[in-house]
Amino acid sequence: MNGLLTAVLLAGTTASAGPTVQVVWTSEKNPGDGAWFNGPIAFSHALSQQASGTFTNPTSTSATTITVDPSVQYQTILGIGTSMEESTVFNLARMSATKRTEVLRKLLDPSTGAGMNFLRITLGASDFTGRTFYTYDDRPYGQTDPSLTYFSIQKDIDYNIISTLKQALAVNPNLKIFASPWSPPAWMKDNQSLIGGKLLTQHIPVLATYYRKAIQAYQAQGIPIYALTVQNEPLYTAPDYPSTSVTSDQERQLIIAVRNELNANGLGGVKIWAYDHNFDSAASYMAPIMSDATANAAVDGVAFHDYAGDPSAMTQLHNSYPNKNMLMTERSWWGTTGADRMAQYFRNWAVSYNAWVTMLDSTIKPEQWTGTPGPTMLIQNAYTYDTYWVLPELYLIAQYSKYVQPGAKRISSSYGSSGTVTNVSFLNPDNSVVSVIINQTASSQTFKLSSEGQELLATIPAKTVGTYKWTRQSTGTPTNLLANPSFEAGNASSWNSEWHNAALAYKVDTDYPYLGAYKLTLFEVGAYQQLLGQTKTVANGTYTASVYVRSGGGQNVLRLYAKNYGGAEKTAEIGSSVVTNYTKYTITGIQVTNGSIEIGVYTDANAYNWAAFDNFELVKN
Incomplete structure (x- = not known):
């Protein structure tokens, strides 16, 4: 048994043994500290397997109790992952093929890595790039191209974005990829620049075609695009990197135009996600879009960033539009505070989570953001490209992504408190329960997991996230008599x-x-x-x-x-x-x-x- 006892069973020899619980820990270390760019720092737990525990009959031991009820189910989880923006691709491309594969496996492999299954890419350049800002139809100042004669994703091929995504799909064939644009071509904007400015309404139809052509071009390269956000951060115009102001009414028109373009070209399965910006302005921005029946029908979900406001905005939008998905498309956090923030996203109806920026180098490059980025989950040595180090943040995300399967349902559970432990729990399609326990405090915490009449008494170290996984024994629901009911055999066997x-x-x-x-x-x-x-x-x-x-x-x-x-x-x-x-x-x-x-x-x-x-x-x- 581990010195910090994972599961102390106190029910005595007459206790009724329940399911065995798999226990995995990751601890934080210097979260968000720029010292990580100087080199690796040792930390205590990195997806560290602990001694298994076993559920028993309830005991009288006093401890913080997290009650988990798999019979009460909420949203279906779509995926958990990160971004493959050009800064990360730039650094990956400098590595040898062997090391690049090694890094992608650490991120994406469901067996040996973090099992991330959801990637965000940018259509054209964002602020995190080592390249001159570009789109897929750049023209000299004063020229336009309404027929999109010059449209091309060749730069994405030249800059290794396409080849990296192909390799990512080879590592994890179940990977889903969604795309976000930072700016349309400059000639579609009032200031004729990729930086700042406003979308000109008269160019909405051609912009919809531009997005459709981008999705088709990626598809022709063997890279299916699962979803599109029609504009990254439409309420912010950056002073020095690609961005675009898009009003709520313009986005409403754009969503309808994009949906029509996709449907007319055999791309009806591609999802459209609206907004893609901060919690604080979501309700007011989305109201005019969702009140339009055609736009409402075209929107699969609402995408959020977490730089202003509170995650409860997702619950507010979910309550207003219960048939729409809520998605966390951009925010990177550090340490156990970040792991708890992820729990809050899921507890507020998020069906996904994507970190932003995966790997910068030790000189904090390449990037063209307005500020100084914090440490990324992977950092490359800027002078010996095959040398890199992994931060706790990769493993902290993996405490979710490796164990919460696509198709899992968030289930009812006590949140707990930041002074003891916090929690979010899920029921996987294979009937396993995953409970993520977060200890943000400076001391170890003893707690109870109570579920379906039994309990697990456990202790988790300071500043540590634990994933507790067990097979549900009491389903509380009738047995499904059909074989291969969700086609998870990968074929139509039994049908x-x-x-x-x-x-x-x-x-x-x-x-x-x-x-x-x-x-x-x-x-x-x-x-x-x-x-x-x-x-x-x-x-x-x-x-x-x-x-x-x-x-x-x-x-x-x-x-x-x-x-x-x-x-x-x-x-x-x-x-x-x-x-x-x-x-x-x-x-x-x-x-x-x-x-x-x-x-x-x-x-x-x-x-x-x-x-x-x-x-x-x-x-x-």
Whole structure:
């Protein structure tokens, strides 16, 4: 056992043993201190595996209690990661291929690294770059290019951005990448400069085309773009680096134009995230956008930065627009305070977190920001490029990213207090519970994890974050009787294509699943009909079937069905309407009398109609 006892079991020999708990610690060291640029500093725990604990019956021991209730579930987690802005790419490109791969694995590999699965990139230059500021259609002063004849992402190829992202995807094929622009081409702005200025409203249509062409160009390079924020920090015009003022009404128009461009060019699955700025002005900026029905339907989520205001702004927006995702797209923190701030993001409905700037060198380069950056999670020696050191911050983020799976649900848990320990907890798709415990104090803290009638008594060192992971034993919910219900096998095993009229019009893919890494998509370039189902032998009785669905609309027929159970076929009609966000469709009261049932989906669709399905469920009532 570790000297600082991870789990002290005090229930006695008659205690009922519960699940075993995996325990991992990371400790802070000199958080945010510029001394990190001078070289590595030793610290005590870096994703350090501790002795396992075991849940027992409740004890009378007095300690801060964190109550975790997996039956009460909130938002679905999309991803956790960092940025691959050009400063980081610049430094990675100076490394040997072997070292560059090593760094990417430390960040992205789910087995040997931090398991980050969400990357932010910039469309054109940001302030964190070693290059002359650029966009994809720069013209001499006074010239315009409304036909985008000169559009090109060649600089992203020349500057190793494309090759680095390809390598990142090779390390983690489940990586999702989203893009943010700092400035449109200067000729679209009132000051004819990438630095500062305002977007000219008359250029909104061509800017939408510009974004679509950028996404297509990346896709042609084998790099799918999961989502787009239409303008980084639209309320701030920087004095010396790319930025653009975009009013709320301009963003409303731009979102509609971009959505139309994407839909018209086979990119309907690319998400649009609005705002991408600080907490404090979010509600007022978003109100005119969300009150427009067309813009509202086009927006998948609202993106936030944390440089002003409070994370509770995300809860405010979630309460106003409960079907929209809240995303933390930019903020880097240090130490246990930063780990607690991450907990606050998730407790305020964030479905994601991205740190900003991954690796500068020991001379704090390259960057063109207005201030002096703090230490990044990785620092490269500016003179021997293959030498680098890892800060605690990489491991502190990994306390989340390595253990909280895509598709996890945040679950109910006590927050605790900064004077003892704080917490946020999740239920993974594989039924494991992850509870992140943060000790920001200068002394070790003893606490209880209490969940579903049992408890774990544990002690965590000062200035340390602990991840406590266990398999949930009491689900409190009926068993899903379907095999491969979310297609996490990576294929449609257990599902049968009973009938289709032309091409086989279904596939299992990774583009925007509801849970986990995969989903089912029905699609074909021509008109098509497709039926896909699963037959199960079950006990006679009453059953409920359901599935989560998104659809581009336009189908003649789109339905969930239940048949061959001893009664007339029952359906939940999804119909021809657009279903923007995943929506649950349910068939109730299925009375099985012959010991068998078939559950599936059927569509009679027109050319290019698509629908996505995830998390099929069949349960006995």
